Amino acid sequence: MxxxxxxxxxxxxxxxxxxxxxxxxxxxxxxxxxxxxxxxxxxxxxxxxxxxxxxxxxxxxxxxxxxxxxxxxxxxxxxxxxxxxxxxxxxxxxxxxxxxxxxxxxxxxxxxxxxxxxxxxxxxxxxxxxxxxxxxxxxxxxxxxxxxxxxxxxxxxxxxxxxxxxxxxxxxxxxxxxxxxxxxxxxxxxxxxxxxxxxxxxxxxxxxxxxxxxxxxxxxxxxxxxxxxxxxxxxxxxxxxxxxxxxxxxxxxxxxxxxxxxxxxxxxxxxxxxxxxxxxxxxxxxRGGFADAKPFHWQTDTAIANNSWCYTTTLEYKTANEILINLIDAVSKNGNLLLNVGPKADGSIAAKDQELLAAVGDWLRVNGEGIYDSETWKIMGEGDTNISGGMFEDLSKLKYHANDIRYTANHGSVYAYVLNPEGQAEVVLQAFHAFDEKDEPTFHGVLAGVEQLGVGPVDWRITPQGMVVKIKPSADDRPVGIKIILE
Structure with a gap:
């Protein structure tokens, strides 16, 4: 009543x-x-x-x-x-x-x-x-x-x-x-x-x-x-x-x-x-976010298409990588992603929407341990590309590169996500560079090992520029998840 x-x-x-x-x-x-x-x-x-x-x-x-x-x-x-x-x-x-x-x-x-x-x-x-x-x-x-x-x-x-x-x-x-x-x-x-x-x-x-x-x-x-x-x-x-x-x-x-x-x-x-x-x-x-990690939890909502929240015959779809970057970026900054899908008028979900959602799910099943239940790390990330912050500053407008990294913390480890590997066999995590009396690194502890999620242990070394990690990028350049295991 x-x-x-x-x-x-x-x-x-x-x-x-x-x-x-x-x-x-x-x-x-x-x-x-x-x-x-x-x-x-x-x-x-x-x-x-x-x-x-x-x-x-x-x-x-x-x-x-x-x-x-x-x-x-x-x-x-x-x-x-x-x-x-x-x-x-x-x-x-x-x-x-x-x-x-x-x-x-x-x-x-x-x-x-x-x-x-x-x-x-x-x-x-x-x-x-x-x-x-x-x-x-x-x-x-x-x-x-x-x-x-x-x-x-x-x-x-x-x-x-x-x-x-x-x-x-x-x-x-x-x-x-x-x-x-x-x-x-x-x-x-x-x-x-x-x-x-x-x-x-x-x-x-x-x-x-x-x-x-x-x-x-x-x-x-x-x-x-x-x-x-x-x-x-x-x-x-x-x-x-x-x-x-x-x-x-x-x-x-x-x-x-x-x-x-x-x-x-x-x-x-x-x-x-x-x-x-x-x-x-x-x-x-x-359709936006923040430039930095926040001390409060928040959410960004965006759509699977750039030009509508409901299904139409002229949708401008995001790519799976754009959606994943949106998710990783939000999580690294203490946020959630609420992704909108517009079912068709008859109640079915369009094939393209299903394809994109399936790609996100496939990636999360491999890389989700640094996403679900995670917390922000002492820095949210590094690299040249970042959203300016605010409503309607959609991340899909930006071009990311192999030096654009987002960090999370979970399970006693640090997770580094390479937003766009660009086919490279090695990436550099600047936060883990060698100790220098003039420039102490963000992390100054003991490392037990490094793994690529879905691949296993990988070669790595510490240099003055950062931790150099050998990775195996996917054919479609999906974001790569790296697990840094602490001693």
Missing amino acids: VKTVAEIKAINAKGKYQATWASLSQFKMPQWFMNAKFGIFTHWGLYTVPEYRNEWYSRNMYIQGYPEYEHHRETYGPQDQFGYKDFIPLFTAEKFDAEEWLKIFKNAGARYYFPVSEHHDGFQMYQSELSHYNAYEMGPKRDVIGELRQATIGAGLHFCTSNHRAEHWWFMSHGREFKSDIHEPMQKGDFYWPAMPEPNNQDLFSEPYPTTEYLDDWLMRVVEIIDRYQPELLYFDWWIQHEAFKPYIKELAAYYYNQGAALDYPTGICFKYDGMAFGTGIPDVE
């Missing part, structure tokens, strides 16, 4: 966590999350049906002059005759198999899974009592999130979910600017409701402010997800940092953390753009 806002507040009043940043600062990062390092994200919903450009199709098809606007009219007809809601009957998901998805994700080496429960378009991918516009009652007529939760737990992964409804306040508003189906009468619970004017730059103080009615509905929807599916982590997209959401995100966080404490499972909220006070959740960097 759906809880009212009054009931939510009453529960919080009796809990350990109150709706204040000071109280929410009691938050502790789940240990399993810090150990897991790698998760899978999926964007799948109505926006996938047209398979055109990206997941913002529902907004852009109503903006005159946009490619989606013209494509929609040419393909489906005018927006007053075939609106976004008319994709619902086409979203039948006839090939959707939750267990098959999770086999693929587990084989890729993922330790946790984040399906999107509701995107900006307002279509709920779960059973809901707050709106009839959900996948259980319409379209596939299946509780997608429920099936994915069951399959995730069955596969031994941690189940999490993401909610992007905050932006729905304005996401469908451009359909009011011309003749379209968004002129239909709207009330709470309707698909397009409220379709308010889109603010300039969607900034922190944009008007019109979301109303109490809308904010209450947002809070109740997320609490419904928490109660029904008990996710171990939540993720919110960027508009929750708006001033109007502040009391609501605090109330939601208090409720979620209190429920986790009551049911004895650790919880956490991933947030972007300072949407929450630091120390009350998990900082997330979209």
Whole structure:
């Protein structure tokens, strides 16, 4: 049964966590999350049906002059005759198999899974009592999130979910600017409701402010997800940092953390753009990262393609090596990688996505001992190439070389990952150079041996320039993992 806002507040009043940043600062990062390092994200919903450009199709098809606007009219007809809601009957998901998805994700080496429960378009991918516009009652007529939760737990992964409804306040508003189906009468619970004017730059103080009615509905929807599916982590997209959401995100966080404490499972909220006070959740960097290792644990989320989060027919895929470098770089800097995959509208996962995920899994099975459960070393790495830090500074834009190394520590050893071996038979780890009275090396201890992960012991020697290690690079120049065993 759906809880009212009054009931939510009453529960919080009796809990350990109150709706204040000071109280929410009691938050502790789940240990399993810090150990897991790698998760899978999926964007799948109505926006996938047209398979055109990206997941913002529902907004852009109503903006005159946009490619989606013209494509929609040419393909489906005018927006007053075939609106976004008319994709619902086409979203039948006839090939959707939750267990098959999770086999693929587990084989890729993922330790946790984040399906999107509701995107900006307002279509709920779960059973809901707050709106009839959900996948259980319409379209596939299946509780997608429920099936994915069951399959995730069955596969031994941690189940999490993401909610992007905050932006729905304005996401469908451009359909009011011309003749379209968004002129239909709207009330709470309707698909397009409220379709308010889109603010300039969607900034922190944009008007019109979301109303109490809308904010209450947002809070109740997320609490419904928490109660029904008990996710171990939540993720919110960027508009929750708006001033109007502040009391609501605090109330939601208090409720979620209190429920986790009551049911004895650790919880956490991933947030972007300072949407929450630091120390009350998990900082997330979209398509980016940090230049250096951080004293706090964090996450980067990026997609398997550079130009969309959902499946389209024009995806610009990353390479397996780019994805692996993204993972290694994040882990060396005390972070996790959440990699997004966009299933096709019919519920299948495209062959190219499966190929890339399989390559990541193959590499992790050989090199994962320095990734999973690892910690940052005294330095995160060395080399000429590094991300500058920040949102949308995707590592796929950079060219790495054989001198670009990232370090981790685990099992009493140091792990050095050569990001791009470039076919070389030897690499130099500068952190382990010979002792010099003028320049003491980063490491000044006793070494028992050196191994290449997946190969075994390898020849090495210490020189003034660094530890010279003989390696066996792969044909496709995958990153090479080197285990430095301490005496």
